[in-house]
Amino acid sequence: MSRVVKSRFKSNERPPLERLGDFEEVDLGLDDANAVREAGRCIKCPLWFAPCVKGCPISIKIPEFVKAVENRDLEKALRIMWEDNLFPSITGRVCPQELQCEANCVVGRIGEAVSIGKLERYVGDRARALGLEAKLLEEMKEKIKPNGRKVAVIGSGPAGLACAAELAKLGYNVTIYEALHAPGGVLRYGIPEFRLPKRLLDSEIEKLSFLGVEIRLNHIVGKTISINELLNEYDAVFIGTGAGAPKFLEIPGVNLNNIYSANEFLTRVNLMRADRFPEYDTPVKVGKRTVVIGGGNTAMDAARVARRMGSEVVVAYRRGREDMLQTARLEEVKHAEEEGVSFMYFVQPVEFIGDGKGFVKGVRFEKMKPIDEVDEKGKRKIVGTGEFVELAADTVIIAIGLVPNKVLAESAPDLKIRDDGTVEVDEALQTSIPGVFAGGDAVRGEATVVLAFSDGKKAAHSIHKYLSAKVKQS
């Protein structure tokens, strides 16, 4: 196996000092030569064996598309990719590959794993740039045989986009309902520009429009229109509303000014462009020293946005770095570290301290330590030490997770909701209301973009099966 190259061919990452000055993408991706070389590192395990494929939540035929890249046949690579994943430019950027495909890579046992994520992204980006995506899309559209049936998709985040695309391919007339003024859900308001450029998201959404999907913005299902009304107008409904409501810490001072949820902070910047206030009308206040509480991808995103807005940033996490790498992508943690974000581990906030004028000026933490037990989620348990530490902070961002938004559930009493607020579904992702399906974070609580894509696609096929059976019956 002497032919195996142990280290990766690098993608073009911009230096930290340069990227701190703007919101442009951090990693510019692999160039053609390095993509081909990197693809050459893959030993092309047979599909029945390939551990990478088993690690992929949507079972992309990784060795096959990688082989096509190596052969410089991007069109073939994209065709293989699209059999399982229509959005490689997105998943290649946001999936935690080091915990999925790349964790299983055979090459990874003797050296660095093949950069599957970067290659995936390369396929999406280059195929678009070369016009191959447009070509395949044209082909796809020609094959669509409209069946005259209508499906409503609630939410234009990853679950909704994947479901809509798949249904459109199957010949359905699809309308997406989106509460905000711009489509994309968490891909728009949550993930910053430097990690997922909005022009890229826009082009993915244009793809759907090209396939005939209509998007109705500013429509809050549950308020503007109810699920029952949708069922009168459409043959089936898909709920992809995500896990939309931020959790707050129930500790003193949590409502002090300049304490944001990560959702508020990121929405102000990513969706409303508060980083460009007053050119854009929405403000955001970022002081000299920001403390971000939490250790997931959202915490990393918030920290790096605050850094770009000129603040010193400390991420305070209640467990250790190794635990954090189970919840945040390694690349994001590394990028945050390179960009000068400091980390403080094993601390749990107990109080926010005010400056007497209503603004936060510090956070008081209890120092924590791990014990030899795991919780129900398989995470290490931690206990307080009785020791406390205080950090000065004029801005605090709370990124400790989300709970499902209750607006839709409250408006649909027949929709069965689990105790944790998520929507109950069966194996086929059908909810307690016949003809209404659900997927993504609305069902899973907090999961990943790729699982939402996977659910959306699966639900589309369940809807197809459900409606096909219904047609036969009648």
Added chain:
Amino acid sequence: MLRITGKIDLNSIDFYMEIEAPHVARKWKPGNFVILMLHEKGERIPESVYSVRDGRIGMFIRRHGKTTLELYHRFKVGDYIYAVSGPHGREFPIKHYGTVIYASDAVCGHAENASFTQELKKYDNYVISIQTFETGKEVYPEEFLAEKHADEHYVTTLDGSAGVKGHYTDLISKIISERRVDLVLTGGSLAGMFKASELTRRHGIPNYALVRTIMVDGTGMCGSCRVFYGGAVRFACVDGPVMNAHLIDWEDVMRRDKRFIEEQEKAKNLFLSKIIAR
């Protein structure tokens, strides 16, 4: 894009605006609000609704910040605005309560004063409407007051130049000392609602208030609008905006209302300087 179909001055700072928004008008109920966005670079601002008819929503809007000044100075009837979403928030349960006071001292409160009064009358309530203005000159034109719907209607002015002298809380205080009142509703300035909540609490009268806080999405996604409600964190955009005034931590609400005051001033002054430069 939604078309502006009406625009009328109400006084020196407030104006009425009507926008074609059938998707919102269809479902609007008292207590619900809408979110407007003027253009792609705009902010999302919550607005209370005064009237709904023929797929159009009528709002009372105060020129107090950059966005509302821009709406007033740069948009005219026939122009289009970028986005309107809604209805947002929880509707207020309109039913028979008995004698109900709706009192307001500022623009969003005056809008709801009219719409609530009208709806409450449908359920055989005895409705007393009180509307406070700074001076007699600032009182809205008669057709925009809640007078036509109420059993009793009072205008009060802080300087006494028209109607009853004083703030609505002075009049509420007088009324509840004389007769039984089953429910007090308040809308407008935070300070006014705070004061009214103290008063009604002392007299053991149920009091619901229009809690207008700083919002972004208005769908419970961001928590910008959060308030302490009975000691717990709640979101005014989805748990409100009409909430039990006795459970609200008003000092917290008033403090959070000022969190972007510097930015608001900056944006406003920049806009005003552009208008003057023209």
